[in-house]
Amino acid sequence: MTYKPKSEFLHEMQTRGFLQDCTDLQGLDELLLQGCMPAYIGFDATADSLHIGSLIQIMMLRWLQKTGHKPLPLMGGGTTKIGDPSGKDESRQLITAELIAENINGIQKVFAKYLSFGDGENDAMMINNAEWLDKLNYIEFLRDIGKHFTINRMIAMESVKLRLEREQPLTFLEFNYMLLQAYDFMELNNRYGVAMQMGGSDQWGNIVNGIDLTRRLNKNTVYGLTTPLLTKADGSKMGKSANGAIWLNSDKLSPYEFWQFWRNTLDADVGKFLKLFTELPVSECNRLGSLTGQEINKAKIVLANEVTKLCHGAEAALNAANTARKVFEEDSSDENLPTLQLTANEALDGLSFTQALVRTGLVLSGKEAKRIIAGGGARLNDEPIIDAGYMLSESDLIQTPKISASKKKHALIKVI
DSSP states (O other): OOOOOSHHHHHHHHHHHHEEEEEEEHHHHHHHHTOOOEEEEEEEEEESBBGGGHHHHHHHHHHHTTTOOOOEEEEEGGGGGOOTTTOOOOOOOOOHHHHHHHHHHHHHHHHHHHHOBBSTTTTTOOOOTTTTTEEEEEEHHHHHTTTGGOOOHHSHHHHHHHHHHTOOOOOOOHHHHHHHHHHHHHHHHHHOOOOOEEEEGHHHHHHHHHHHHHHHHHOOOEEEEOOOOBTTTTTBTTTTTTEEEESSSSTOHHHHHHHHHHHHGGGGHHHHHHHHHSSSSSHHHHHHHHHOOTTHHHHHHHHHHHHHHHHHHHHHHHHHHHHHHIIIIIOOTTTTSOOOEHHHHHHHHEEEEHHHHTTTSSSSSSHHHHHHHHTTTOOEEEEEEOOOTOOOOOOHHHHOOOOEESOOOEEEEEOO
8 A cells, every 4th residue: 555645745746746766755754744854956067057857856845845844955066077977878078167156056046936045944055065075085085985885786776787788988987976976965964964865766876875875974864755757748858849958047948938848748748747847736737637629728828827937937927928829829929939139230141041940949950940941831920931042131131020930939030
């Protein structure tokens, strides 16, 4: 019989579909019932924003805080210098400390939208593991920490096995990553009383290592909880679209494009995504997710509105919904569409319609643009363009034209 948690946090995790594995569900549940508990999730700073592949983890931290506990998003200022081999079949490119610091500044903006920071008991704290990892004496680290890890166990981890099976190189630098992540858990337990690490299912081995190290050295019982690997109903990976990553910062992806991604959710995913990425009651998520035919489109709009509201604010969500209505229902244009800005000189130099499709980000390449044009899906101000070599004229550009790569993908061109 499945254990039914009594704590509000684990109840939400279980009923909303966040829960994959837990090292001791009942023990964790009992600890959560005792009062405010600090818990963390680690995020590497490989870009200056997170994308929606991280949103399930962010929502876990948000629910943790909403249910009276203390979320600690841990920035990998130290571990990013190495790179997490989990889920990767080749080595990451190493990035500089300066770029890592810039990336962390960008990521902080994401968490400011979802969590409340401050000095209160359950206010969030953003922590950087460079605080302790940058000061490590390597020889002492190997003597004190390395002796608790066996090579046998380390090569049995999925992240290592994947590389070895594919005969891809796994550097000794990356091999150290699992020791450092385990050390993070022990340090956070020491410094802040952190009792739980959460993460995706690919982090299970690293989390268990941290639990074991904390038990051995701190003599404390701590817990691990993971989420399922999230894929869309068609089997594709969550976090990316045909045009690249769905970023959470508006300077990387406009709120309208973000809204549109959720509006285009597959019918079979609507209920699941409502439960994971919004705060609507589970019963309402199930009701909306069970709609069929044209009615499911109303549920998709609710999903897009609610997710965009959390990430970009209520005004941005409303503007995105209004833009979509104008573009798709009224067959007109709107200033909130993604916009390619051209200087007057660039306009005079000439721009082909194919180049415009690529530069607005509606397609990834000229080859894709030509394929869409040949298939009849390309439009300029809703008029079909069938010539891949069509050059945008001065009269085309004078009124901030709308260009389209399909029925759902639109942008504006503006001469400044």
